[in-house]
Amino acid sequence: MRTEPVQQRSSERITLLLDTAASLIDEKGIDGLTTSDVAARSRSSVGVVYRYFPNIQSLLRSLAARNLERFLAAAFVGGEKNPAGWIEELDNVLDVYAQLSRSEPGFRALHFGGVIDERFIDSQINANSELSNRVLQYLGAQYEVPLTDEFALDLDVAIEIATALMQRAFRVDRNGDERYLAKARIVVREVLEPFNSAVPAE
Template sequence: MTTTTTTALATDKVVMRTEPIQRRSSERIELLLDAAAALIDDHGIDGVTTSAVAKRSASSVGVVYRYFPNIQTLLRALAARNLERYLAKVWHGIESSGPEPWSSFDSTLDVFVELVRTEPGFRALRFGDVIDQRFINPELSNNSILARRFAEQTGATYGFEPDDELVFHYEVAVEMASGLLTRAFQLDKNGDARFIEATRTLCGDYLRTNVPLPRS
């Protein structure tokens, strides 16, 4: 059995011109990311320009460039934030779920649906896969990163070291879910319930069949 490594779980923290060491810098970066997310909702990803972000965040173009050398870097940071916010909510769902195996799967799916509906910019950008399948990390696909993080959380929950087999099954499930959920929200901003429920059934059945888990 081959175990995964912690380095494989990294999301390739986005390189910025200035690291947000001070609280004020961190808050400024959050404002810039919030502005970019709002612009995506209003005008799509192509509407995110340096001048537009500066104007929406009540900053200067120089401030934007201080932290992000280009728009791709800013969008990458927003995609990484989307991923971390999603996983934080997923982890909360796992901690509060029942002892039955895969009892947390429904909340994992529901969190994604909630973010698509409510998180600014999430529907269009998600984790950056709409721009590039390796948007967050050039060495791993976005879905591979997500699968590894799910495997890490599962191992932490049930007290075992996740291996490549677990990561593989998670990646299969994530790929299925990604395609179905893209279709679910393609024409309906609230999501086509039939495709959402198909995702719940197909992915849930796949994981329960291929990844038997003990009662927590």
């Protein structure tokens, strides 16, 4: 019982630090983020920031992980099947990605951390692969999709291309360039439609 308030305070402090980092990324970009700025804006000491995040890399990775969890929660809210099918479900997933890029602090610059993988090379980490695995798990649980290696590979390919197009859409235009958003939807459908037609109708 005595540890619960401490755990709650720690959770609230981490949330505050991540929220602060996200706001600063929107203002200054990822390269402009410093632990000193996070500490000052959150009215914390630099020592407090380092207690939870030993370096900028760990702070960015934690924020990227939160972005992924918020995205998945919004994209698959309630765990309800789309009556139109899983291809249409993926259209909705792209819509959620676009909405978070417009509204979630730090999301447009950081996304799920792919930019971190490029800066801090780690062969064991790939943000899009994690996203692909989570989407595959959801589709497998909710729909009659062919859970084969070929489907998993093509889903991964579709996500790699679509996220690149989505990020390009928001690189300059904060509202998202609709031309690139439309192309992302087309790519996903073209890559995955053969699997959709192979699934028998319910």
